[in-house]
Amino acid sequence: MDPFIRLDDVSMVYGGNGMRSEALRGVSLPVERGEYVVITGESGAGKSTLLAILGALQLPTSGTVRIGGADLVSLSPDRLADVRRETIGFVFQAYNLLPYLSARENVTVPMAPARMSPREKAARADALLAAVGLSGKERRLPSELSGGECQRVAIARALVYDPPILLADEPTGNLDSATGEQILDLFTALHGRGKTVLMVTHNRTILPRATRSVRLRDGRVAADERLAV
């Protein structure tokens, strides 16, 4: 059976005319459903590019990317948007919340184009905020929340369509260690509920929580280990 996520010989080249930079060089990476993959590597190793390709934010220069059987390279930009919305939840290091919206409204943003009643959207957002421990803070603006709370809002937003895949780009990078641990607990809990988690990080202390570690170096997979949980 095919893996849930499959990258075959994926390369990504930026620039041209003498400014050519190879971010990824022939990366092949199969990921099974329910895995918790931690992607590590030095700065410039290609981690964020790999995550952007896995998250359907970017298409590779060459190679194939399949998620749940769909070949992302062959999809139109709008179909890629559908994949991002329904299949992938993305958590950014800097949260990327809209500063003029409350926590509840930020969580409902992905549902804005959907034909659902406002009440239904709000109820779903409130349930997700409660699930990440933010009950009672639905009306607060990001500026009124701590970094950890903002990241929880971002996680709730990522879960709004209950996607099977969660991608996280340094989700604890802007947080103190105690708050970072709480966020990692949240990811562990989500993985426990069957989500496939792929997390880019410099923080190797996360490794014990993961089922697999992939280390990149110079755009190539330098190490790919299964971890005992």
Add this chain to the structure above:
Amino acid sequence: MNIRTLAWKNLLRRKSRALFTGLGIFLGIGTFVALATLTGRMEHAVQDKLDRFGANILVVPRTDQLSLGFGDISLAGAQVAHAKLTMSNEKEIRSIPMKDRLRSVVPFFLTAADASGKDLVWMGLPPVEIPSARPWWKASGSAALGKDEVLLGSEAAALLDKGPGGTVTSGGKTFRVAGVLRPTGEKEDGMVIADLRDVESLAKNPGAVTFFEVAALCKNCPVEDIVEQIGNALPGARVSAIRQVVESRKAAVDQFRRLGVGVSAVVLAIGGLMVFVTVMGSVQERTREIGVLRAVGFRRRAILSLLFWETGWISLLASAGGAGAGVAVATLASPLFGIARAGVSLPPAFLGVGIGTALGLLGAIPPARKAAALAPTEAIRTL
């Protein structure tokens, strides 16, 4: 939360930018509505004044020109009238379907007769019609005719060596000179002007009319329609619009309209450009935000829709405000342009709101397309 509320909240967040974007449309539509309202009122005022300034239709007996000659030798010509005009024709003219449009129907009678020993052309018309039929007449003495009085054209007065208070005799009757007309450059400079009935008596032709001058109010009707109706009422007459008068009136009114359209077009273009520049700036500023929206699954159409709603809200509100301000300015400024008629003219205001909203949306097309084409990776790249 839907696209509309997201757009509205973003506008509230960037109030000064929204105000600046709206300002261009507000000023553009305000100017457009003010000018359109003012020029509309001026058109009416000018047309009213022009309609009251002399006749625009001439009714004369229908004639055929007969050529008299022998071979290549032309001896003379003669006009053969099919019918003569009489005072009773006035009633027929006033009975046409568009009779409400007739401001005045003035009979004239012309005849050559003796005036204190000199042969001159006498022109007769009802004295009460002089102010409306010949409002441009200025006279030394009086331009009004009383009983047994005449007015002299400037050349006729010089020929007769008469001035106001003098007398002119004709057909055994003595007329007092009420006034001498200042030179007009027209044929009446050489004429004696008297009461219609007096001139008819001199010619021994009571009730006769040489021609009628008709002044029709033609703001919203083609003068040709009235000409046709009078022609039908008087089959024996030749009815023609005085083209020069009609065309010059049209030209005067069109000048106002062109001025309004020209100025409005320039101001609206500037308004559209302001929308384009500010929305483009907003897109540049919000690259990351748009990238985030794309990353969480917004299709390109949703991004377009978001920006169009934002611009639509601003444009609609600014247009409505501009239209209101334009109507107010036009109303306040009307007296400065000599327009007495007040009252709100709504069509330019509604048109302004429509144009302003459309202009805002049009100006937002290029930036919105640019925003929709932004890659979702911008959300990561700008970190």
